[in-house]
Amino acid sequence: MKKVAVRFVGIGMLLFGVLLLLPNRFGQPTTTAQSPNQVTITNFKFEPKTLTVPEGTTVTWVNKEGVHTVKSDTDAFISKNLKADDSFSYEFTKAGKYPYHCAFHGSSGGGDMSGVIIVVKKK
Secondary structure: OHHHHHHHHHHHHHHHHHHHHOOOOOOOOOOOOOOOOEEEEEOOEEEOOEEEEEOOEEEEEEEOOOOEOOEEOOOOOEOOOEOOOOEEEEEEOOOEEEEEEEEEEEEOOOEEEEEEEEEEOOO
């Protein structure tokens, strides 16, 4: 009887652990919402890859993992090396298209880890 009770406790603990790892199914958020002017760096990509903002907007890149940079293809801006939980912000004051990439994992012209900020004139 004692062995059976130990097995039930062990199985119960295992099931509880599995339930903790399953996605939340009870309507509670499992991740934090992203700001509309934020780019998340994760899984060797920028998300969103393309972001459109009005003139005068400050965009913030937030690195979730690894070490990356945010470097404009035209050298208009460049971040320091960003470790996990570091961020970099840049204010876009003029309308235009601003392609950028990670200096370690991307290249100018949209290769690999890259993105684009599109800045539109204020109405």
